[in-house]
Amino acid sequence: MEKPLTQHMRGDGAPLSLKEYERAGGYQALRKALKEMEPKAVTTLVKESNLRGRGGAGFLTGMKWSFVPMNVPKPKYLICNADEMEPGTFKDRILLEQTPHQLIEGMILAAYAIQADQSYVFLRWAYKLAAKVITQAIEEAYAAGYLGKNILGSGFDLDMHLHTGVGRYMCGEETALLNSLEGKRATPRAKPPFPQISGLFGKPTIVNNVETLCCIPHIVNRGTDWFKNLSPGADAGTKIYGVSGKVKKPGAWELPMTVTMRELIEDYAGGMQDGLKFRGALPGGASTDFLVEEHLDVRMDYTGVAAAGSRLGTGTMIILDDHTSVVGFVRNLEHFFAQESCGFCTPCREGLPWIEKVLHTIEIGEGKPEDIKTLEFHTKYLGPGNTFCALAPGAMEPLQSALKYFRKDFEELIRHKISA
Amino acid sequence: MLTVEEKLEIDKAIHEVPVKKAACIEALKVVQQKRRWVSDESLKDIAAYMDMSPEELDSVATFYNLIFRRPVGRHVILICDSISCYVMGQEKLTDLITKQLGIRYGQTTLDGRYTFLPNPCLGTCDHAPALMIDNDLYRDVTPEQLEEILGKYA
Numbered sequence: 397m398e399k400p401l402t403q404h405m406r407g408d409g410a411p412l413s414l415k416e417y418e419r420a421g422g423y424q425a426l427r428k429a430l431k432e433m434e435p436k437a438v439t440t441l442v443k444e445s446n447l448r449g450r451g452g453a454g455f456l457t458g459m460k461w462s463f464v465p466m467n468v469p470k471p472k473y474l475i476c477n478a479d480e481m482e483p484g485t486f487k488d489r490i491l492l493e494q495t496p497h498q499l500i501e502g503m504i505l506a507a508y509a510i511q512a513d514q515s516y517v518f519l520r521w522a523y524k525l526a527a528k529v530i531t532q533a534i535e536e537a538y539a540a541g542y543l544g545k546n547i548l549g550s551g552f553d554l555d556m557h558l559h560t561g562v563g564r565y566m567c568g569e570e571t572a573l574l575n576s577l578e579g580k581r582a583t584p585r586a587k588p589p590f591p592q593i594s595g596l597f598g599k600p601t602i603v604n605n606v607e608t609l610c611c612i613p614h615i616v617n618r619g620t621d622w623f624k625n626l627s628p629g630a631d632a633g634t635k636i637y638g639v640s641g642k643v644k645k646p647g648a649w650e651l652p653m654t655v656t657m658r659e660l661i662e663d664y665a666g667g668m669q670d671g672l673k674f675r676g677a678l679p680g681g682a683s684t685d686f687l688v689e690e691h692l693d694v695r696m697d698y699t700g701v702a703a704a705g706s707r708l709g710t711g712t713m714i715i716l717d718d719h720t721s722v723v724g725f726v727r728n729l730e731h732f733f734a735q736e737s738c739g740f741c742t743p744c745r746e747g748l749p750w751i752e753k754v755l756h757t758i759e760i761g762e763g764k765p766e767d768i769k770t771l772e773f774h775t776k777y778l779g780p781g782n783t784f785c786a787l788a789p790g791a792m793e794p795l796q797s798a799l800k801y802f803r804k805d806f807e808e809l810i811r812h813k814i815s816a
Numbered sequence: 817m818l819t820v821e822e823k824l825e826i827d828k829a830i831h832e833v834p835v836k837k838a839a840c841i842e843a844l845k846v847v848q849q850k851r852r853w854v855s856d857e858s859l860k861d862i863a864a865y866m867d868m869s870p871e872e873l874d875s876v877a878t879f880y881n882l883i884f885r886r887p888v889g890r891h892v893i894l895i896c897d898s899i900s901c902y903v904m905g906q907e908k909l910t911d912l913i914t915k916q917l918g919i920r921y922g923q924t925t926l927d928g929r930y931t932f933l934p935n936p937c938l939g940t941c942d943h944a945p946a947l948m949i950d951n952d953l954y955r956d957v958t959p960e961q962l963e964e965i966l967g968k969y970a
Contacts, residue, residue, distance in 0.1 A: 481936065489940070579833075638941070640903075642903060
């Protein structure tokens with residue numbers, strides 16, 4: 397089983413140095429692209445590879461790049477979204493801490509494809525080790541001539557900066573991230589114009605996730621057929637999956653997209669902890685719908701998870717066991733979303749705290765029968781199309797699916813007036 | 817008054833962006849790093865330096881979870897209260913810290929040693945529950961370890 401993203405990791409958790417990365421074939425894709433490929437050819441290659449964004453939304457990466465106007469004056473921007481603040485998600489951390497040059501090479505290739513001359517890594521503040529590793533790797537890349545003016549004698553210039561955030565989930569949203577980089581509150585922007593046309597400081601901008609960018613050198617090196625064949629399904633490439641919650645061995649693994657939930661939980665995460673039963677899981681982070689026992693054999697690719705009624709999201713699963721209160725679980729999620737709402741649009745600002753309050757009331761045994769209706773009302777009115785960005789609709793996914801699969805848990809707490 | 821050292825660091829950040837104002841979050845970070853928090857006085861000084869009104873800068877400062885607009889203790893304890901840590905026993909740790917230090921979320925101990933804050937996800941969900949004190953991350957934390965961990969910070 398090929399694991400292009402993680403195969404060269406040292407195993408001790410320390411970052412792969414520039415020398416080690418080069419010895420493993422690193423920066424060969426960049427040399428190849430700068431020497432043999434027109435920028436547009438890189439975009440076409442990525443488009444044909446079928447690579448979908450690994451940040452959660454799953455949009456086709458090459459397609460996104462193709463919207464950037466080519467013959468416009470600089471600056472243009474390439475941004476790596478390394479904010480990773482979705483609860484339950486910890487996959488980018490591994491890549492940031494252990495293979496920084498793979499990310500930097502992917503960023504240079506992406507910047508070359510869209511002819512960007514400025515790039516930023518937007519890193520979440522909590523990743524202190526990653527900040528150190530990336531800072532050093534950027535310095536190494538400058539010293540080796542991979543960044544700066546006239547990269548490898550090609551005439552292509554690119555600067556790279558590290559920006560560490562100051563904690564706010566909204567910064568992971570593409571346009572809110574741009575506002576944050578401009579020194580503003582991280583509220584989302586109206587689209588259109590799309591960032592590809594008018595992004596950071598009003599200039600053409602691409603924002604890609606860490607894992608997405610890490611795939612690029614491999615696609616350039618090995619080609620589209622190889623990348624597509626990494627997974628037998630419709631979705632190309634490998635994926636870094638993660639499992640957290642009460643399993644025996646929580647962790648993250650790079651696997652082809654044929655893997656099922658059952659395999660991830662039983663074979664890789666070692667199964668549930670002794671004495672506990674699986675009740676459900678959020679397959680791709682806090683903003684995805686629950687999947688339950690009947691879905692255990694669902695294939696963890698974009699189409700498979702969508703067909704089961706959820707989203708692959710970030711591919712990092714959070715397990716709900718039979719000793720954890722469902723209402724408490726959902727209340728914790730909604731508390732997060734209520735707190736992290738940027739407050740910019742009313743349904744989200746007012747609705748999420750209301751939901752949190754209702755859930756809390758049920759949890760402490762003071763719920764009323766009509767509370768379930770109130771929650772259902774919100775899942776509708778905070779759903780897609782009713783709010784400015786995807787935060788509130790994302791927050792509704794675990795709630796609506798919990799009401800669907802675990803309704804009895806809510807009803808029992810209300811009927812018997814007991815606390816969870 | 818901003819110190820010469822602070823101004824130099826802020827200038828470095830300004831140099832990296834095409835619009836001066838874009839460096840205002842960095843400027844807040846620089847001052848917070850030196851003084852632990854951003855007082856009204858500091859905020860006014862930074863705003864003047866960045867050609868912004870204090871109100872505009874404050875609207876940015878108060879938006880972000882980790883810009884402190886109130887004094888904090890010598891050490892800031894951030895406990896991850898997000899879903900994986902919740903499932904793995906975060907609430908118990910929170911209760912214990914509250915009991916041991918006598919402070920709830922948002923409060924500082926009387927001796928100014930610790931400030932205790934909840935934090936949305938530390939991104940280490942496979943090693944939950946987790947907490948961070950200053951720049952140190954603690955993972956797979958058990959109630960038994962708490963006293964020893966806290967004891968490291970005088």
